Amino acid sequence: PSLSSPQPRPNVSEIPRYVAGKPPTVRPGLTSYKLSSNENPYPPLPGVLEAAQAAVAQMNRYPDMGATALYDALAERFEVPAEHLSLATGSVGLIYQLVQAFCDPGDEVVFAWRSFEAYPIAVTAAAATSVRVPVLPDGRHDLDAMAAAITDRTKVVLVCTPNNPTGPAVTQAELDAFLAKVPPHVLVVVDEAYVEFVRMDDAVDGIATYAQHDNVVLTRTFSKAYGLAGFRVGYAVAPADIAGALRAVSLPFGVSTVAQAAAIASLAAEDLLVERVEALVGERARFRDGLLEAGWAIPEAQGNFVWFDLGDRAADFAAAADAVGVTVRPFAGEGVRVSIGETEANDRILTLAREFPH
Ligand code: PMP
Numbered sequence: 001p002s003l004s005s006p007q008p009r010p011n012v013s014e015i016p017r018y019v020a021g022k023p024p025t026v027r028p029g030l031t032s033y034k035l036s037s038n039e040n041p042y043p044p045l046p047g048v049l050e051a052a053q054a055a056v057a058q059m060n061r062y063p064d065m066g067a068t069a070l071y072d073a074l075a076e077r078f079e080v081p082a083e084h085l086s087l088a089t090g091s092v093g094l095i096y097q098l099v100q101a102f103c104d105p106g107d108e109v110v111f112a113w114r115s116f117e118a119y120p121i122a123v124t125a126a127a128a129t130s131v132r133v134p135v136l137p138d139g140r141h142d143l144d145a146m147a148a149a150i151t152d153r154t155k156v157v158l159v160c161t162p163n164n165p166t167g168p169a170v171t172q173a174e175l176d177a178f179l180a181k182v183p184p185h186v187l188v189v190v191d192e193a194y195v196e197f198v199r200m201d202d203a204v205d206g207i208a209t210y211a212q213h214d215n216v217v218l219t220r221t222f223s224k225a226y227g228l229a230g231f232r233v234g235y236a237v238a239p240a241d242i243a244g245a246l247r248a249v250s251l252p253f254g255v256s257t258v259a260q261a262a263a264i265a266s267l268a269a270e271d272l273l274v275e276r277v278e279a280l281v282g283e284r285a286r287f288r289d290g291l292l293e294a295g296w297a298i299p300e301a302q303g304n305f306v307w308f309d310l311g312d313r314a315a316d317f318a319a320a321a322d323a324v325g326v327t328v329r330p331f332a333g334e335g336v337r338v339s340i341g342e343t344e345a346n347d348r349i350l351t352l353a354r355e356f357p358h
């Protein structure tokens with residue numbers, strides 16, 4: 001490095017790059033679809049566009065930094081004290097803040113891999129160290145191995161349920177057994193970005209779990225089921241001291257006026273939201289069943305996406321999907337994640353999957 005120019009910390013050059021899902025390729029005469037970012041295919045919920053538009057008129061003013069109305073709406077909806085909540089610029093903002101608030105340089109953060117790609121980015125950005133524990137062959141977290149990976153340097157464990165991109169969710173019994181092994185000073189982050197899509201009898205009850213543990217924090221988002229990915233709103237549910245630490249390191253005014261208004265309006269449209277989530281869950285079952293019938297081994301899918309374990313053929317599959325007007329998310333050398341979207345888009349992938357060698 002040159003001594004004559006400012007240099008970022010050495011870790012900064014080591015930060016892996018976030019690969020965003022590709023936008024759809026425009027092809028004349030063919031409607032294209034984007035199934036590459038686990039977005040919600042539905043238009044805004046009733047009242048959300050109007051609330052957002054009204055908030056736009058306030059653009060010369062800073063947002064309510066206390067976000068009082070949104071905190072109150074969340075507290076009422078989930079029956080938790082408002083001081084147990086912390087908002088952020090998407091739930092990815094919470095992941096950054098948690099690592100920043102709890103890790104000194106060199107401290108370890110344990111997470112499953114493959115999982116959400118922002119984890120190692122947030123960890124490296126904070127000069128902490130990523131400890132990746134391979135997922136089991138069926139895409140589930142290996143919680144025994146994750147507990148065994150905890151050392152004196154471990155400050156945070158990230159549990160992604162359902163796991164992006166492989167799909168399975170952790171059960172309450174698995175989480176309880178894991179928490180019993182985690183030392184009380186280690187923070188356990190349960191990333192519930194896709195919690196609304198989980199359909200299991202023995203699913204984790206995040207709110208009940210955080211309420212029983214001093215070291216558990218839930219992270220959730222308005223980006224997926226609520227369909228507000230473009231507005232960037234996430235929230236943590238945590239014991240008051242942890243929520244307070246998150247608020248302390250949060251970016252001032254990090255959740256815009258428009259985002260706050262839209263989030264409040266979408267909480268008020270819960271009935272239709274539930275209906276839409278139910279339709280996506282149904283579509284997920286139809287899509288995955290079709291793939292199983294066609295002979296694919298698809299892991300259990302508890303989010304709004306399915307995982308194709310394609311190894312080296314991930315790029316070929318993604319190119320073939322693109323050729324039929326659908327962008328999906330390839331993970332080089334590993335597999336392809338396909339979001340549950342419009343029926344027509346899912347059908348195109350089903351047709352392709354029947355023909356693609358597997
Ligand atoms: N956690 C997981 C597991 C995710 O897949 C995502 C989005 N891809 C996020 C968190 C972050 O979402 P957002 O920042 O939009 O809330």
